[in-house]
Amino acid sequence: MRRxxxxxxxxxLILVAVFTVLNPNFLSPFNLxxxxxxxxxxxxxITGLAIIMLGGEIDLSLGYQISLVGILIGKLLTADVPVPICILIGLAAGCCCGLLNGFLIAGLNLxxxxxxxITQKLFQGISYLLSKGMTYSDFPEPIMSISGMKGSTMPAGHIIMILSILFLEGMFCFTILGKNILSMGYDEQVxxxxxxxxxxxxxxxxxxGSFFFAVAALLLxxxxxxxxxxxxxxxxxDGMFAVCIAGGASLILKNSEVKRRVPISNFYLGILVIAVIENGMQLSGSIQYYQYVITSVVVLYSVIPTLPAFLPKNQEKKQKN
Structure with missing residues (x-):
């Protein structure tokens, strides 16, 4: 893919510059x-969502998968189940969520x-049934150290994040699985x-994709x-907004010609845009509602220029050429 x-x-870059002017502490080592x-x-x-989106599909249940896996791990941890087993069960549960979605979509052609x-509500219901409205906390140190909250100079979360990025790039560049998923997103019929x-x-x-959502739940x-x-x-x-910022309408609506020009790194840049707006608005002391407005404007700015490619007249011209 072109860089x-x-x-x-x-x-x-514009957002970083604006928030740095508003508050010079934005680029301080502590804030970074x-x-x-x-x-x-x-x-x-976003690594998990990118795998699904570049394959030409979508997953609107990812947030609820994260809730479900998080509750499951939290419940097991407070029941004094060994940490490695809790993590393995959580990751397996995430994969089962993906298996269910994949079976219904690929197997039944839905x-x-x-x-x-539909599964969004299913996962939401299961997470509430598991928790019964309870909040789970007081997790053991091995869990808290993953994000560096307790006793860790080099949090495992940093390593996991870097490995997820390398995995995505490596899978799509060097593996048959990744190349076929990309090809599926370009033109499934071929x-x-x-x-x-x-x-x-x-x-x-x-x-x-759901495996990475489960890992995200663990980090959260x-x-x-x-x-x-x-x-x-x-x-x-947040995930869908990041996708829109990354590739405009081309990643939501199928357009293979435009998709081929969307670098994989754009997915990460898209989610960073969302995060920068959130962090910058907090540092500047702005009301949270302004954050929603700015995010929406940025998403519209990213989507609107790509929409003409999907208009019927332009599609007819491409077919004639």
Whole structure:
């Protein structure tokens, strides 16, 4: 994929410059370190969403998967289940969520939007049934040290975040699985005509994506020090906003020509834009509602220029050419 200066990078640089002018502490080492720690889980989360989106599908249940896995791990930890077993069960539960989504979408050929809206409520219901409205906290030190909240000079969360980025780049650049998932996002029919099992790759994309959502849940409970039933609710909105900033409408609506020009790094830049707005507004002492307005304006700025490519007239011109 081509590496060049694009609108996502420009947006991020402008936001950093504006918030630095408003508050010089924005670029202080202390704030940058806190910013990194606060957004490790978002970086890991967007890794999972990128796998699904680049495969031509969508997952609107990711926030509720994070809530479900977080509650499950928290409940097990407070029941004195050994930490490694809690983590393994949480990761397995996340993969099961992806397996369910993938089976319904790939196996039954259902719309990913409809399926993940349904499973969104399913995962939400299960997380509330597990917690019964309780908040789980007082986690052991090995969990808290993942995010550096207790006794860790080099938090494991930093390493996990870096590994997730390297995994995404490596998978799409060097593996058959990654290349076929990308090809599936460009033109699914071509793969089918070549006898490639598209359903298997869709299922794999959802399982992999949900694995990273589960890892994000682990980082989030480590960072917050507690697990509640709604801890991940709304993160799917952050994820979709990041996707829109990363590639405009091309990643939501299928357009293979535009998708080919969207660097994988744009997904990370997109979620960083969301995080920078949040952090910058907090430092400047602004009311939270302004954060929503600015985020919406940035998303619209990213989406609107890409919409003409999807208009019927332009589609007809491309077909004639």
């Amino acid at each position: 060049k200066c694009n609108s996502t990078q420009v947006i991020l 370190y806190n910013f990194l720690m606060q957004n490790e889980y978002r970086i890991v989360m 719309s990913s939007v409809i399926v993940t809206l 793969l089918r005509q070549n006898g490639i099992p598209v359903g298997k790759y869709k299922l794999s994309a959802y399982i992999l 409970i480590s960072r917050q020090g507690l697990a509640v039933s709604n801890m991940g609710n709304g993160l799917e909105v």
